[in-house]
Amino acid sequence: MTSKTRVSFSNVRDAPEEKTVQKMAGLRGAASLGTASIHNQASWSFTGLLAAQRMTKNLKERRGLKAGRKIPKVEIVGLQAPSFASRPSQKVQVTQIQRLLEGYLPGRLGQLTYDPLRVPSLVKELSEEVKALVKRVLPPRYKVLCVVTLGERGQEDVTVVSRCLWDPHADSYAAHVYQNPSIFCVAAVYAVYCE
Known part of the structure; x- marks a missing residue:
């Protein structure tokens, strides 16, 4: 979920990547600070995913409580015949x-x-x-x-x-x-x- 960007600078002045870095940084015509290389590396951690899931679950519960809604509890009811089915007048003995x-x-x-x-x-x-x-x-x-x-x-x-x-x-x-x-x-x- 988090994206890490690494920027590293070196002191070498006349590197071929210098112009590319300057264009990216918007330093056209400015004094050069050396070469910079930018690495985008997306790292996903399992613990980060679990933490995000817990956080969104807590937010949903809080939002429900603020709105005054209570989350209905599920109750298991005994077996009942469907209302659309015809029922026998007598059951089998x-x-x-x-x-x-x-x-x-x-x-x-x-x-x-x-x-x-x-x-x-x-x-x-x-x-x-x-x-x-x-x-x-x-x-x-x-x-x-x-x-x-x-x-x-x-x-x-x-x-x-x-x-x-x-x-x-x-x-x-x-x-x-x-x-x-x-x-x-x-x-x-x-x-x-x-x-």
Whole structure:
């Protein structure tokens, strides 16, 4: 931010730069003082930048206080539905859906053993049956998405993860994991409000 100019004079009288220096200094026809060389060197220091930033911040705060304005404080408010969005008259009862899954999966899968040829059709059947059960307890204008993952239990670990983009005020989900010595099953039900 600061610009430093260095001027150095020497006692040598007949140097070729003398005329240039005299023109710059406006000494035409005046007695010569020797050669002068002018160096412009801009030096920026980090501490100088920080000091300037602090100073301007303090000036802004003072100016605001003098004008009688107070800087508003930002407050974090709890999640609220946007005013332009339609809101459901009833929300989904997630605990009720959770209880349905907890009662249905052990009864349906029981002591089933893993059969790789039968699993694709079994997963489709499970998904449709869970969807039909959940539709009975859903409020109006909700759509249901059911994802069932079924696999063989072995020496490996499996992690099932999902992400959704939705309205947290109206939409919800429930999931349940069932395991027996041969298989594992993860059933996830997503209830999405249709505007």
